[in-house]
Amino acid sequence: MKLTKTLIAAGTLASAASLVAACGSGQVGQSGSGDTSNNTITSKKLTLVPGVQAEPFYISMQCGAQDEAKKLGYELTTQAPQKFDAAMQTTIVNALGSNPPAALLIAPTDDQAMLAPIQQVKNRGTKIVEVDTSLQDKSVAASSISSDNTAGGKLAAQTMAKLAGDKPGSVLILDTIAGTSTTAARAKGFEDELKNHPNLKSAGIQFTQNEPDQAASKVTAALASTPDLIGIFATNLNTGEGAATGLRNAGKIGQVNLVGFDASPSEVDGLKKGEYQALIAQDPAAIGTQGVQQAVAALEGKPVTRNLTADLHSITKDDMDANSKYFYKQNC
Incomplete structure (x- = not known):
């Protein structure tokens, strides 16, 4: 049966060394060559911490975020946990405290457990933007972008x-x-x-x-x-x-x-x-793009939208060719 396409707008801690970073044109979970040693809170350095490395949804998000950051004159570094795990993600976020980015785009892996580490980064002056998932506490992020x-x-x-x-x-x-x-x-x-x-x-x-x-x-x-x-x-x-x-x-x-x-x-x-x-x-690339746009707006003192939604698409075998642009990527 052919369905009509419908659009809707809508616990072990791992060491930081075991968590692999990606930046530049690399993929979620891969190593990059960017040097962030001179990064300061007033820099144009953004960090994306997705839910897990090497997953097509988050790779597609990273691709959209990287493209938009480059377009706006910012540098995006991606660091991802090996599993969708709050303890692993916490290790990554805690490591940012000594060298905080101007803005952190993050998909919290737990809507309560990730509050404290994200809040600590915010306390250092970093702007917080939630992508895909969000915290229960709505006071932390400047903006949240996800599907409905x-x-x-x-x-x-x-x-x-x-x-x-x-x-x-x-x-x-x-x-x-x-x-x-x-x-x-x-x-x-x-x-x-x-x-x-x-x-x-x-x-x-x-x-x-x-x-x-x-x-x-x-x-x-x-x-x-x-x-x-x-x-x-x-x-x-x-x-x-x-x-x-x-x-x-x-x-x-x-x-x-x-x-x-x-x-x-x-x-x-x-x-x-x-x-x-x-x-x-979903449209993860659009979520990444909008996440960077909102982070940059917050950094530059421009209006920020607190909640944004990306479109969803119901796809069947009959109409999959017409909707191929929504298929997730394995690399940028």
């Missing part, structure tokens, strides 16, 4: 309902880590919208710790315990990739509708092969 994740969850449920038609059944929701603001909003939006489709019922939310193998295990368990499982909503690319593996291992590809969030290369390939029935794609 609640609306994205609703879009995913509407997409799932169109895929299911009138067929009744249960739908499993795969979330990442408790305390992750973006995926929690997607899961809630999905569950709320699912109530508007009486033939579908929620099989509950399962947390995967953002690990594909755990997502695959959750799917295997759900298939055994829920005979009427008709669909799975995966709230990010890791859970989606794991869910596809679980369905593949069980021989249930195409029998259970999989709607994924994000559009990583592997997810796009899965959509093409029929392992996914739909993807809800």
Whole structure:
């Protein structure tokens, strides 16, 4: 069934040496050659700390941020934790305290645990801009840029309902880590919208710790315990990739509708092969671009918008070629 494209505007500490930085034209998680030894708070040096290294969503965000920083005459350095982990991200942020950038663009990996380290950097005079995820405390950041994740969850449920038609059944929701603001909003939006489709019922939310193998295990368990499982909503690319593996291992590809969030290369390939029935794609490059714009505005004393949203796009196999510009990158 072809769906019409819908747009919505909407705990171990690792040592700092184990966390790999990227800058210039490098990718998230790769080493760069930039020398930040002379960086001061009045410089034009920006730092991006995404949620995790080497993930296409954050690479695409970095690409957009790098391009915009260069355009505006600023230098962007990216440092990413090896895992989506508050302790690892804290190590990176704490290290910035001795050499603070003019502005920090960050995707907090925990909406409470990351408050103290980010606040300490802010106290040194650094402007804070949240990209993708955000803190519960709204007083820290000058601006927050993300997708409208609640609306994205609703879009995913509407997409799932169109895929299911009138067929009744249960739908499993795969979330990442408790305390992750973006995926929690997607899961809630999905569950709320699912109530508007009486033939579908929620099989509950399962947390995967953002690990594909755990997502695959959750799917295997759900298939055994829920005979009427008709669909799975995966709230990010890791859970989606794991869910596809679980369905593949069980021989249930195409029998259970999989709607994924994000559009990583592997997810796009899965959509093409029929392992996914739909993807809800974000626009991470736009989030990175807008993040730099707001950081520069804050630094230059210009008006700053406190909250901005990027568009979301529902993509199926039938219209994927027309929406290829929203597929995530593996390099800039």
